[in-house]
Amino acid sequence: METETERRLFATEILGGRTVYRLHAVTVAVGIVLVLYYRASHIPAAGEGRAAWVGMLAAELWYSAYWVITQSVRWSPVRRHPFRDRLAARHGEMLPCVDIFVCTADPRSEPPSLVISTILSLMAYDYPAKKLSVYLSDDGCSIFTFYAMWETTSFAKHWIPFCKRYNIEPRSPAAYFSESDGPQEPCTPKDWSFIKDMYDEMTERIDSAIMSGKIPEEIKANHKGFCEWNLKINSKDHQSIVEILVDGKDQNAVDNEGNVLPTLVYMAREKRPQHNHNFKAGAMNALIRVSSVTSNSPIIMNVDCDMYSNNKDTIRDSLCFFLDEEMGHKIGFVQYPQNYNNITKNNIYGNSLQAVKKVEMGGLDSVGGPPYIGTGCFHRREILCGMIFTKDYKVDWDRGVKERIQENIVYNIEEKAKSLTTCTYEHGTQWGNEIGVKYGCPVEDVITGLAIHCRGWESVYYNPIRPAFLGVAPATLSQTLLQTKRWSEGNFTIFLSKYCPFLFGHGKIKLRHQMGYCIYALWAPNSLATLYYVTIPSLNLIKISSLFPEITSPWIAPFVFVFCVTNLYNLHEALSCGDTLKGWWNVQRMWMVKRITSYLFGVIDTLRKLLGLSHMTFAVSSKVSDEDVSKRYEQEIMELGSSTPEYVIIATIALLNLVCLVGGIFQIMTCSWNVFLNVFSPQLILCGVLVIINIPFYEAMFFRKDKGRMPFPVTLASTGFLVLAFLIEIIIPII
């Protein structure tokens, strides 16, 4: 007899070691109350720095509220453990069909060879091939991406059996060959070299086609799909293209060992300049419809084109959650973390977000489920399409398994699929609203997931030891800021829309779940408090005006306590998530930089959109960088390079703090030691910390000679702004 626990297909572990956390949270809360009390009860008289003081109060009020929000998920995070062996014992190979969606948008920032490596890794999952269909949406509508996909169909016939025969990992050929210098056990050198040569030749053919700007005619003659590009088309203006490259139901679609291949479909939905295409959300919805007339699997998984599968068991792991008898029927989606394979040792741009992945997501999982983050996620088709939760929800897992079909039917299916991806198909329908992925938000994923949660479903977060997916993190500062701007803007847009977690989620999801969503929804407005805190106290140093209690006053204690304890706890959290000390320090710098630049622009652009002054955009982040840039990235040298308004802000604030620190030290030398101790020390310390944090930027401005240094016009402009700031500081009191 199976016991109750043995029947479960996954376990939920409540993470231990929370005592330190709870102790810190309670004491910090007390400290914060004292700080705010002091601020509010010591407002100076008008004219004696009242404005600056009130500003400090406002900033600290904001930080306190935001701190409370970030604690909502930290109380009792959980970790999930699926039992794949039990799934196998219970269901054998009687598993549901799975459709995999991959999105690509720009062949320059997302090269076709990168895309197909991801595709190959997904086709090679340890899962019955006849139940697997892989769909690529190409918003770049690039003949080279299509060509690469066509090449993939032949290479897959060798690659998939190779992966399965030797049970290799990872199954992205690019990642696999870059990880090993030569054949490794149990792979025979002959087989290894054969497949490696084949892969190299394929990528060479693809790259040379891209270099020459055209596909050889003899290759074009091999597939009717190439004819679609006979017309004069470009990525923003073209007809719909749907090509079933491998039809898993076709008897001839087998690999070189005679096994069935997964279905492989290329899609470029119709685009016309006069029609909104809704970016990735539009692509996802088109994929939902195209797949509904081909495989129509009950489970949909989606990844970005750089996120290759790093773990052959991911599908089976995810099914443990959906097929669990006790909980499965409540679970709308299973989310994996967004991991990267190019994070440097000390996480120079803070992209690895360890604490978010390990602590916050686990915490969200304990209060209703992690958000949908757009990639590495498994959905149930109906739920993604708008189904509302009911207690007796049951799925037909057999859906999608169809009999083998004839060639001429494939043509009909393609034609049907094309008609589902025209610009006008969605007009007058609920697509992008009640059905599918939502439109109008740069983080289409988060808003869609929130709606799913509010329709009554839960989600599950699974962070396996061997990462399920690995992608490419931005490798320059500007790309990092571009990405975080989109994220902060998107999440803030949600906050200011009717989907605000506190309003839309009220009565539908737990308060702590609403707060959890707001950690990200309120990223952007953090910029205002931070901008204030990194400028005003430092400027007041020069004016000999104190914004903190005197160091001999007992009131200094809560300030010091809150500052030290929150930072120490933060450090503890980072180290326990596997960050290095330097990595933690880099993350602190990046938080400051992101807040004063991308988050600030996130606020501005959200407001501009609200006022109707601008429209939504989705800037795709680049997944390639030239050799010079990559080298500096590996050496963890900050890459600046081109002039952007963000850099002007960074440089101005860095210089401002340097000048204020020098000015402050000068004041000490002229004033008495006692004055220094009493009036300046907290401000001096704050300013000093900011200067230390900014060291890489001073280096980039004044010492570096390489191409990644701070562009001279930026240094010049920020010096100008600095002079202006001081002039204003001097002039205003005179007036």
Ligand SMILES: O=c1ccn([C@@H]2O[C@H](COP(=O)(O)OP(=O)(O)O[C@H]3O[C@H](CO)[C@@H](O)[C@H](O)[C@H]3O)[C@@H](O)[C@H]2O)c(=O)[nH]1
């Ligand atoms: O018009 C578009 C724009 C983008 N994409 C695809 O969307 C994905 C994400 O774009 P990327 O530039 O890599 O953005 P990231 O910031 O890395 O993406 C994260 O954040 C996005 C929301 O901002 C989510 O959609 C993504 O899944 C999530 O990985 C890529 O595969 C793109 O090809 C499209 O298909 N069509």
Ligand SMILES: [Mn+2]
């Ligand atoms: Mn990406």
